[in-house]
Amino acid sequence: MIYSELKTAILSDTHREDYLPYIVRFIQQAEALIAVNLEGYFLQTVIDEDDRVVDSVYTLPGKVSLVRHVLYGGEPLTQLDETLVWQHRSIGDVCGYCIRGSQIVFAGIPGEDAAFNIAYFGMPAALVLDSDTNDLLNECPQLYIEAAQVYLFKRARNFEAASAMVQSVQFLIREINRKMKKKLGGGQSANPYNVSFRSSY
Numbered sequence: 602m603i604y605s606e607l608k609t610a611i612l613s614d615t616h617r618e619d620y621l622p623y624i625v626r627f628i629q630q631a632e633a634l635i636a637v638n639l640e641g642y643f644l645q646t647v648i649d650e651d652d653r654v655v656d657s658v659y660t661l662p663g664k665v666s667l668v669r670h671v672l673y674g675g676e677p678l679t680q681l682d683e684t685l686v687w688q689h690r691s692i693g694d695v696c697g698y699c700i701r702g703s704q705i706v707f708a709g710i711p712g713e714d715a716a717f718n719i720a721y722f723g724m725p726a727a728l729v730l731d732s733d734t735n736d737l738l739n740e741c742p743q744l745y746i747e748a749a750q751v752y753l754f755k756r757a758r759n760f761e762a763a764s765a766m767v768q769s770v771q772f773l774i775r776e777i778n779r780k781m782k783k784k785l786g787g788g789q790s791a792n793p794y795n796v797s798f799r800s801s802y
Contacts, residue, residue: 602742604628605731610742611749620753627756631748632727635737638774641666641722641781642737648705649716657690657707659717661700664724668705671698672718681708722785744773 602610608624620627644662652659661668671678673695681689681697689696689708695715697708705719725735738745747766754763 602734602738603731604728604733607728607738607742607745607749610746611753614746615750615753617753617757620756623753623756624749627749627752628728628745630752631745634748634751634770635744635774636664636724638771639724640778642724642777643669643720643722643781643784644725644736645718645720647716647718650713653711654704657686657695657710658701659705659707661703661705661719662721662723663703663726665703665721666724667722668700669720669722671705671720673711673715678707678717722781741773741777744770744777747773 607628608621611627612618612620612624646662648659648661654660668680671680678695679697681699683699683701683706686697686699686706686708690710692709695707695709695711699706699708705717707717711717725737726733728735728738748770751763751766751770754760754766
């Protein structure tokens with residue numbers, strides 16, 4: 602789903618095409634509501650020359666909370682500390698990276714044609730252009746639709762419908778948070794140590 606389709610779906614589902622002048626604000630409010638409650642979502646992006654600040658320093662997407670992995674030429678890079686990155690700052694090939702706030706710094710200076718595939722945990726960028734989309738919108742469009750309808754129904758002073766949408770949004774976000782935590786924690790855990798066991802010897 603793209604931004605223009607999202608706007609159409611919100612107005613069509615509620616039969617309130619007369620609220621077209623307010624739809625952008627409804628979606629902005631929906632994104633804020635999602636951001637407040639959603640702990641994060643697994644996303645992917647590519648950074649390249651357009652994102653370079655200087656030499657080996659690049660800008661990350663705006664709402665990254667945890668970088669999962671960085672691929673360069675199809676191979677994963679090792680996450681290093683600032684000291685190791687600085688020691689390898691002048692080598693001819695990229696061998697690792699570190700995260701510095703809203704930036705990523707590579708050990709080595711990438712060429713002008715370098716591109717890095719980054720998988721991260723965070724929030725999608727705000728929708729602006731009619732063609733904009735993101736993984737969360739594509740995988741759970743109902744979350745965006747119902748979050749925007751919260752504010753549409755509030756404007757229409759239909760507080761019962763608005764309350765129902767809030768509950769539905771909260772349920773969807775709880776499910777997404779649960780799935781994200783499961784991915785972060787992995788599928789298996791060690792057996793707990795039995796501290797109550799007493800030897801018979």
